[in-house]
Amino acid sequence: MIPLSNYLIVGAALFVLGMIGFLTRRNLILMFLCAEMMLQGVTINLVAFARAHGNLHGQVFTLFIITVAACEAALALALILMLYRRGHTLDVSIWQTLREPGQEETVDLDAPPQPPREEPLPHLTPAGTAPPAGDREESYV
């Protein structure tokens, strides 16, 4: 029999990893995946407590968490699609205009990346003689 505290430790570790990911990552989809990972940590706790107390209430609670997570995923995906259509990127930091009044804007310390240099199109040297200007088509045959 594995002691209850071991499961609680695994749940805490998953929760903390999800929290760090949610705070640091800038991709909207990854942020939501990190939130789901925090929920996974919580469900481990609930199932472990259900086992330790010998009843199924914790497992029922986990089922409801899954329900709410499914709703959350549907709404999050719809919102992400909406934001993507407006901003054409999944980067969350372009939505800084939504911050609270009086809050400073976050500025990256590292310089923004240089866009990749586009290869210039090749210039072909003109060949042959220019056709004579005139409104009548001439034949050289």
Next chain:
Amino acid sequence: MAVFSDTSTLIAGPWRFVPPLVLAAASVYLLLPRPRGRSVLWGAVCGIPAIALGGFVCFRSDGAVFPETFLFYSFSTLAVTGGAVMITQPNPARAAICFALVVMNVCGLFLLQAAPFLMAAVIIIYAGAIIVTFLFVLMLAQPTGFSDADDRSREPFLAAFAGFTLLTAVLLLLDHSYPPVKPFVELLNRVDVARSQDSVAGIRNALGDGQAFLNDLGREFRQAPNQKLGKDWKDAIEDLEPELQKKDDRVDVAALKGHLATLVAVGRDIQKAKEVKPLPAENVAALGRLLYSDYILAVELGGALLLVATIGAIAIAGRKPGRAAT
């Protein structure tokens, strides 16, 4: 001997959490993506010992059988490793696959805790539906402009520091509220042996140093699972203490043995209260019965929530951005 006791406090005391947690925080900090390239090598060098040391230091094994322990260790290691790789992976598609790995291993942990229905449900819903939908959106929403958002992280140092400070607090709390059971069992066995002695000297010999024994008893107060048993345990110690501190020729042997017997009885009660009660045998049937009797209102509410979320998602996603502005 002093050196030995020092190392034992280093292994058993709360300071033992520091090395693995510092290593893990350093590993996450080094591995988080950044524009000038993350250092995978140094991150792995810090991360692998952190996980091994953390497992060694944090987990308790109280007479567990082999296959269960092995499965628990492998599932939890894979889950935590997968989670760390997921949050530090610059490529979002690979991160989603790593999240699927985490979900699978969490399902393994569910199975170890006698929750087969939840295991199936979580695999189907998370790994089967949610992650696949996220991957679809990830592929649909390929950024058109040049962006390095996935190669940048916001405040990696502060986030790793805050996260692992929280984890340290949780671990210390768990360490305090779930004390190891083994010393308690050994203590009860010692009292049991002392109870069967006939002379005061024999009892004192079996109990060892009187004050240290009383201190041990007081420390094991944490084992009590509820207030009533805790009070019983405290009362038993308080009854025993004056009798134990008398001079040898003034001790009433019968009374002392009676107090020791009370102590053992309370200790056995505590052990019995902490024993794991069996779950109902038919998991799905019992879960269904509970859902549709005690939790029927919550089930209805959950259904309503799902319906509202579906309508809301369609309403949000079906809107054209041009028309939405007006």
